[in-house]
Amino acid sequence: MESLRERKKEATRRALHRAAIRLTLDHGLDNVTVEAIADAADVSRRTFSNYFAAKEDALLYGDAERMQSLLRAFESRPPTERSWPALRNSLHALMEEVGEPDPEWAAQARLARAHPSVLARQLARWAEFERTLSSLIAERDGLPPGGPRARILAGAFMTSLRIASLAWIDQHPRRPLAVVAEEHLDEMARSFE
Template identity: 70%
Template sequence: MDTTAGGGLRERKKEATRMALHEAAMRLAIEHGLDAVTVEAIADAAGVSRRTFSNYFDGKEDALLYGDEQRMRALLGHFAARPPGETSWTALRAAFHDLSGEIGEPDPRWAAQARLARAHPSVLARQLAHYATFERALADLVADRDGLPAGSTRAVVLAGAFMTALRIAALAWTEQDPPRPMADVTDETLAEMATSFT
């Protein structure tokens, strides 16, 4: 019996359930406002039980932010896969472009999600906690790439600067009128972040 294939199928089903819950949370929050959305409503919209929801997410905020979390995980993966001869900042910018090419222009719902985060402290708190986790993971990857000690100031600052630039760019992108490609807005922000302040 091929247990590897069975494990892969189970993981794909789990991921499909997570995405269904995330998409239901996004749709309901945008349509009705987050305060009016319950975990039960999200589970019903995704066609699963309340208990199943709890197996995947701690609350509606986590379900709402799942897509953002997955994009951050993918970005770390792209960075880790960059050629070792690149500087970390070059590799980070290239990783962002790799991910952008993979997922294309963001769904307009990203802008709605960003506005929801700013309007609801519970979502913003969860989002910032996720970003902090990824920033620490990124700092570890930078230190490893550059041969620096774990927790070195340079690695922490570089990772923090990159993540901050992404947050600034995402906010700017949601407020562009007329809209501009997110990759262009992010490139401008990353270029400015790399400019010396002295």
């Protein structure tokens, strides 16, 4: 159970994230300031700085939370389950829990593609997540830490998710993200030889 203090902190993070997305969609990233985001979330500039280093971080908070949820789901999988099935089952469980992403998520992804500063932060976070995932995979499968198998498995999974997300954002009519992700993970699991 989280304490009341932790729940309030999380509510503030989410309010700042929602304000950042709303303002950026309405006015464009270049026309949004940290002060405007703080005002829209009804907090001070200093409070904003306690939670995020920059407006790009506030924009990407939802993405970071989904990645952390995925890590927790992976860690909670049965220890006898090999990593690739555990990764896929973790994603499936997360998609069932959170449901189909809302339009805000797609808009956030489009923002990342359109603005180098957001894309750079997003890619850095995904790389950090991939390193963490690689360590968890090595531990789960009894592989050498930092070895190629764990790193390749983590990279293949993350690449599949990234490409699936881009395909989902660009498709019309839109199909469920879970279906698109499964198709991409199936393709990644096929042999290249």
